[in-house]
Amino acid sequence: MGKTKRAEPESLELAQVGVDSHAHLDLEDFDEDREILLRRAADSGLSQIVNVFLGPDAYEQRKGLFDAHPQVSFLLGVHPNNAEQLTDETLSRMRAHFLADPRLKGVGEIGLDYYWDRVPHDVQKAAFIRQLELARELDKPIIIHSRDANDDTVAILLEQGFKDHPLLWHCFGADMELAETIVSSGWHISIPGPVTFRKKSEEVQAAVARIPLELLMIETDCPYLAPEPWRGKRNHPALVGFTAKRIAEIKGRSLEDIWQITGDNARRFFSL
Template sequence: MLVDSHCHLDFPDFDAERDEIIARAGEAGVRLMVTISTRVARFDTIRALAERYDNVFCSVGTHPHNAGEEAEMAVTTDDLVRLSAHEKVVAIGEAGLDYFYDKAPREAQAAGLRRHIAAARQTGLPLVIHSRDADDDMAAILREETEKGAFPALLHCFSSGRDLALTGIELGLYVSFSGIVTFKRSDELRAIAAELPANRLLVETDAPYLAPQPWRGKRNEPAYVAHTNKVLAETKGLSEAEMARQTTANFFRLFSRVPRHLEQEG
């Protein structure tokens, strides 16, 4: 059994064949998917999609690209906590810092991240963290916020430096790898993955983006997480089955609201 811990099934890229894509995931052994919120303003759409499919769960939150919109809407930690009460919501986010595109003021990104951290701390749901070209500021915020009280969290689609990965592990976070780890020039990223403890690793697609090497440049989909698992297994010196068991066990440990019986059924 495999889990795609991060995809965006609500995106229009999938409108024409969403049922088929979810079916293909199952055929590839991907039994569960978490479709990740990028805008609280679209949460109703995300929630409805998760309600439609038994094997799809969701998060609630706002991507750093949209942090300015969230500020204008005056979204509060209490709002995130209230919306997360739905049984299909299994995570907070994604939220974080993106200094590569800088689509929102950095102050708004940081404020949004701290609101999401507070919601994760209050609910016990894992925070899905987006971090790009912001390693130092991200590490500083994570350390500051952990001192206020621990919270479950995941550095998603990891492509940052070794120091941030080790800081995350030190603070009790998990690290998720996407198709980027399969790219030919990702030797440094694979070296980081090899160093991290296997019991803190997850796999994801971030679909429709970042398809793994055989499909690079094409639309990604949850079924392809099987190839990311294969490369991660090779990196860690494990069999594909061992890696799948480990990442799935890690998923259920972190995403604790997902019913555990689904792990056995998978």
């Protein structure tokens, strides 16, 4: 028997109103076919993509890849796994870039990562707080990375006075308890592809069912975390439609509604 053919994202026939709220299209994984994938994203219903640059070096070296693609907006932040690289000079460069480039829409992804545990926790926390201060100074939204560190991440955000600040919890993969904390703090939640893994994401699916639609976004986090039916393959923005499809099933709404609502939420949040 031959292999079952996977559905292509274009087959969802989505209107061009969707937003991928978190992508890493600047990475070398896309150097051979970035232009093709950007066209496929548009053909699959995406109007905008938010690309994350992991530090000022990446931004300076690769932002030019998107000069011909105004539908791509930018985030800039030092990831917790690189927290030791955050110096006064790094922060100064980041500040200058935000002031000069209107395509930079938020500070992120920043936060804490205890899963890989590559950087001492106190160093991660210090870098996190300094970037929160930068976001406050610039009056920019914050995009959070938190892995195996949710209690500390929430505690720092609340201690630093970021309740009700525009904040997006990127790549949500936890349970209803964390979702309730995020929602009660006035923050947004972005759902990645693993929500489509029916047997592996029951807690996430239960949380998604109760997250208010007005606080919900969708993302690829590409090239990682491709949704079914492309699980295990390289992720790319066009595939985010399958994530929206699963959320629609969980919410009991039409795919078209979820696509429009999550896109509108992202446009408001990032001022796209």
